[in-house]
Amino acid sequence: MLSYILRRLLFLPVVLFGITILIFMLISTLGPWTRVATFVPSPDAERHVDLEAMIKKYHLDDPPVKMYLRWVNNLLHGNLGWSQSSHMTVTEAIRRRFPATLELTLFSVIPVIIGGIILGVISAVHHNKPIDHTTRIMAIALWSLPDFVLGLAVLMVGFGVLGWFPPGRLSSWAQLEVLKESFRSFTGMYTLDALLNLRLDIFWDALRHIIAPVITLSCLWWAFMLRITRSSMLDVLNQDYVRTARAKGLAEAVVIKKHALSNALIPVTTVAGNMLLGLMGGVVIVETVFNYSGLGLLTSTAATRLDVPCVVGVAIFYATILVLVNLVVDVLYSIIDPRVRLE
Numbered sequence: 001m002l003s004y005i006l007r008r009l010l011f012l013p014v015v016l017f018g019i020t021i022l023i024f025m026l027i028s029t030l031g032p033w034t035r036v037a038t039f040v041p042s043p044d045a046e047r048h049v050d051l052e053a054m055i056k057k058y059h060l061d062d063p064p065v066k067m068y069l070r071w072v073n074n075l076l077h078g079n080l081g082w083s084q085s086s087h088m089t090v091t092e093a094i095r096r097r098f099p100a101t102l103e104l105t106l107f108s109v110i111p112v113i114i115g116g117i118i119l120g121v122i123s124a125v126h127h128n129k130p131i132d133h134t135t136r137i138m139a140i141a142l143w144s145l146p147d148f149v150l151g152l153a154v155l156m157v158g159f160g161v162l163g164w165f166p167p168g169r170l171s172s173w174a175q176l177e178v179l180k181e182s183f184r185s186f187t188g189m190y191t192l193d194a195l196l197n198l199r200l201d202i203f204w205d206a207l208r209h210i211i212a213p214v215i216t217l218s219c220l221w222w223a224f225m226l227r228i229t230r231s232s233m234l235d236v237l238n239q240d241y242v243r244t245a246r247a248k249g250l251a252e253a254v255v256i257k258k259h260a261l262s263n264a265l266i267p268v269t270t271v272a273g274n275m276l277l278g279l280m281g282g283v284v285i286v287e288t289v290f291n292y293s294g295l296g297l298l299t300s301t302a303a304t305r306l307d308v309p310c311v312v313g314v315a316i317f318y319a320t321i322l323v324l325v326n327l328v329v330d331v332l333y334s335i336i337d338p339r340v341r342l343e
Contacts, residue, residue, distance in 0.1 A: 008327045019319045020075065023312055024068050075316065081309030085302045090313035093298055098317075099188025100169060101287070101294035105279045107191075107210055108217040112279075113272060116222050120229025121264075124237060125256060135226060142223035151216040151289035158212045165212035167291045174205040213290045217283070221275055228271045229264070236264040269332050277322055 055061050062070075074080070080090035088096075123135045142150075158165035170178065170190060177183055177199070178190065186196050191210065194203035236242065237260055245255045280295070287296030295314060302310035 008330070012323055012327075015323050016320065019316070020072060021068075023315055023319075024064075024071060027308065027312060028064055028067075080313035080316070083302065083307055083310040083313075085305045085307040085310060086298065090310050093310060094295065094313060094317055096188070097293065097295045097298045100190075100292065101280060101283050101296060103189035103191060104210060104213055104217070104283055104287070104292065104294060105276065107214045108221070108279055109276060111214075111218045112221045112225050112275065115218075116225025117229050117265075117268065120226045120268075121233055121256070121261065123226065123230045124233035124264075125252075127234060127237075132230075136230075139223035139226045142219045143227070145220070147216060147220055148285050148289055150219060151213070151286050154212050154216050155289060158215075164208065166209055167212070167289075169206065169209050169293055170202070171205050171209075174202050177202055209292075213283075213286050213292050216286050216289075217279055221279060225268070225271065225275065229268050232264040232267045233260065236260045239263075270329055272329075274325075274329075277318070277325055280318065280321070 060067075078091055080094075082088075083090045083093050086093040119135050123132045126132050154165075155167065159167065169175075174190075178185070178193070183197055183199070183202075184193070186193050190206035191203055194200070194206055242255060242260055245259045246252075250259075283292075283294055283296035284299050285296070286292070287294045288300045291297070295317075299311060299314050301307075302314070
C-alpha cells in the first residue's frame with residue numbers, strides 16, 4: 001500500500017499540471033482588455049489610468065506560452081495574485097476563509113454519513129415496507145429541492161419566525177471578543193477555538209449561527225447518501241453469498257453486519273469522498289444565503305466583481321483538495337474490503 005501511495009503522490013504534479021492547463025485556457029479566453037480590469041481599484045479609476053500601460057506592465061499581451069510559464073511560476077511560489085474584492089492577496093484570503101468552510105463541512109458531513117448510511121441500510125433491509133417508502137419519498141423530495149430554496153426556507157423559519165438561528169458566523173459582541181488578544185485562534189474554526197479558550201458563551205453563539213447552514217447542506221446530501229446506500233445494500237442482499245449465509249441459519253443481524261454491510265460500503269465510500277467535495281462546493285450558494293464568511297461567500301463575491309485572480313486561486317485550491325481526497329478514498333478501499341489490492 002505504501003508504494004501505491006507514493007506512486008499517487010508522484011503522479012499528483014502531473015494531474016495538477018493538467019488542471020493548470022485547463023484553467024489557464026479558460027483565463028486566456030477573456031483577453032487582455034478584460035483581464036486588466038482586475039488590476040484597477042475601482043470602476044471610476046478606469047478614467048484616470050492608462051490601460052494600455054497597465055497591459056504592458058502586467059505582461060497581459062505576451063504569447064500564451066510565456067504567460068502560462070510566468071503564471072505557473074507564481075503558483076509554485078504561492079503567489080496567486082491580488083484579490084480586489086477582498087483587498088488582500090488571494091493566498092491570505094483563502095487562508096482566512098477556509099477554516100469557516102471546513103468547519104461548516106465537518107458539521108454537515110457527520111449527520112449526512114451517519115444518517116444516510118443508517119437509514120439507507122434500514123430502508124434496504126425493510127424493502128417495500130412502510131419505512132422504506134417513507135424514507136424514499138423524503139429523500140426524493142429533499143434531493144429535488146434547490147439548495148437556495150431550502151436555505152431560504154430554513155432562514156425564514158429558523159430566524160425570521162423562531163429567531164433561533166441567525167445568519168453570519170458570530171454575533172457582533174462575540175466577533176469583538178474573538179478579535180481581542182486574550183482570545184487565541186488555534187484553528188480558525190470558532191466552535192473549536194471557543195472550547196479551547198474555555199469560552200462556552202462564544203461556542204454557543206457560533207453553534208447557533210452554524211446550525212441553519214448545516215441543516216441546509218445536510219438535508220440535501222443526506223438524501224443523496226441514503227439513496228446510494230439503499231441501492232448498494234439492495235444489490236448486495238441479492239447476492240448468492242448472502243443467501244448462503246441465511247441458509248446456514250445465521251441471525252439476520254449477523255448477515256447484515258458481517259456479510260452485507262462491508263461490501264455495500266465500497267461504492268458508498270466513493271460517493272462519500274466525492275460528497276465531501278460536493279459539500280465544500282455547495283457552500284457557495286449556502287454561504288451566500290446565510291452570509292457565512294467562508295470560501296463560498298468569497299468565491300461568490302469575487303465572481304460578481306470579476307475578481308479573476310481570486311476565482312482562479314480558489315479553483316486551484318479546490319482542485320488540489322479533489323486530488324488528495326481521491327487518494328484517500330482509494331486507500332480506504334483496501335481497508336473496507338481486503339479483497340481490493342492496491343499493489
